[in-house]
Amino acid sequence: MKSSQDGGVAEPRGRGRVAELESEIAKLRQENAQLRQRAGGIAALESENEQLRRRAQQQGGIHEVLPVVVTTAVDLSRLDTSLVTQISSFLGTARELLSLALACKSFGWRQPVSTLNWSLVEEVARQTVCSRATDAEMSSLPRYVSGSTTWLSILHRYEHLLMFDVLLGSYIEHRNGDRTAVCATGDILVSTAVSGSYVMSLGAHYAEFLITGRPYIGIARPMPGLNACAYQEEEFSFIGDDFLYPDFRAQRTDDWGDSDVHACEFNCGDGAMILTDWDDEEIDDDWEGRESCRSGDTVGMLLNLDRGTLTVYRNNRRLGVIKDGLSGPYCWHVSLVNRPLVTDEVSIKRGTLPNSDREARN
Structure with missing residues (x-):
């Protein structure tokens, strides 16, 4: 022991260094314990992986497990x-x-x-x-x-199954470039939009139409040979224009079948049904379930060619069958008019048939 200048006793040599070493040893022990804990977790994962490999081999699954390789490329x-x-x-x-x-x-x-x-x-x-x-x-x-x-x-x-890809007449256009939506333009004359690339020839097809105004919604025969450009300077409708009927009849093919219903429409304004064989028209304003629609309504149309029926829905509520005896191919179409107080607009999309009526598709 060595006396200090003030008469006290100094600490033994090396005691401070021993304390530093003991502190470092304690830290190393703590780090070692953490490493052991991590190693235990890795060992548990490896054990679990091995069990999964054995189980897969026993079940006839993966027999050769790909090695885990850390790389920037994958060998597909x-x-x-x-x-x-x-x-x-x-x-x-x-x-x-x-x-x-x-x-x-x-x-x-x-x-x-x-x-x-x-x-x-x-x-x-x-x-x-x-x-x-x-x-x-x-x-x-x-x-x-x-x-x-x-x-x-x-x-x-x-x-893009449902869209209006054919516009007939000079008073209709796609709304904001959207081919699933059309609106009337110009004078108070009718024009028509057709979903011409979606030809319905068998089974059940359900579509929904969101309406503004009082459009006509229905089905018509597919006529790919009809020159749409020839009708760009006038009004156009599948029903009611006798001058156009010869053009329509000239498009007839054998697959149209025996049904003489070549176009059929639901009038959203008063709920009437209108059809034609492209010789004469027929109007039924008293069919069971008849009901008019208003702007903002969604009109559902179910064409069931297994049963030969066309059924109308309003806001997911079934109104009724407006026509039966249908056969052969049809396309969806809408006819619009630009009226003084409201402009007809329609958008089309695939719909989900209400649960209570899904059996109608079978």
Whole structure:
């Protein structure tokens, strides 16, 4: 021991250094305990993974587990094609699948291992269409033809199944460029919009029309040979214009069948039904369930070609059958007028039939 200048006793040499070392040892022990804890968690995960591997092998599943490799690239050839297809199916839309095809040739190029020589994107598009579209909708979609029609284009068409792609007359236009919505323009004259690419020839089809004003909504025969440009300087209607009837009859094909109902409309203004065989017209203003509609209403139309009926709904409430005995192909159409106090407008979309009436589709 050594005396200090003030007469006290100094600490033994090295005691301060010992205290520092003991503090460092304590810290190392704490860090070691944390590492052991982490190691225990990793060991538990490895044990669980091993159990899952054994269970999968026992169930006849994965026999060879891919090693975990941290890399910036993925070797897709090492992944099961069905797994990649399943993951890609969550993209859903044609635009997203097109982006995927353009992003990587492994997705967009045809796969030699595929019996149909489709690309991954094509297979996902095919599965999406076939799982979502009804038999009736499939009948109205383009057919897959290798080299000319792709499943991606069919999916895109399915996503835009209902739209007004044909405008007849000079007093109608798409609203704000939206091909699912039309509005009347100009004078107090009638013009017509047709969903011409959606031809209904079998099964049940349900569509909803959001209306403004007092439009006419109904069905008419598909007439792809009708020159729409020839009617751009005048009014146009499938019913009531005798001068146009010869043009319509000239478009007749054998698949129109035996029904002489070539156009049928529901008058939203007074609830009457109007039909024609393109010789004469017939008006039924007393059909059971007749009811007028107002701006803002949603008019539902169910064409059931298995039963040959056309049924009308108002705001998801069934009004009744306005015509039976229908057969052959039809397209949805609306006829609009620009009136002094209100302009007719209509938008179309696929609808879900009210629960109480879904059996009508069978």
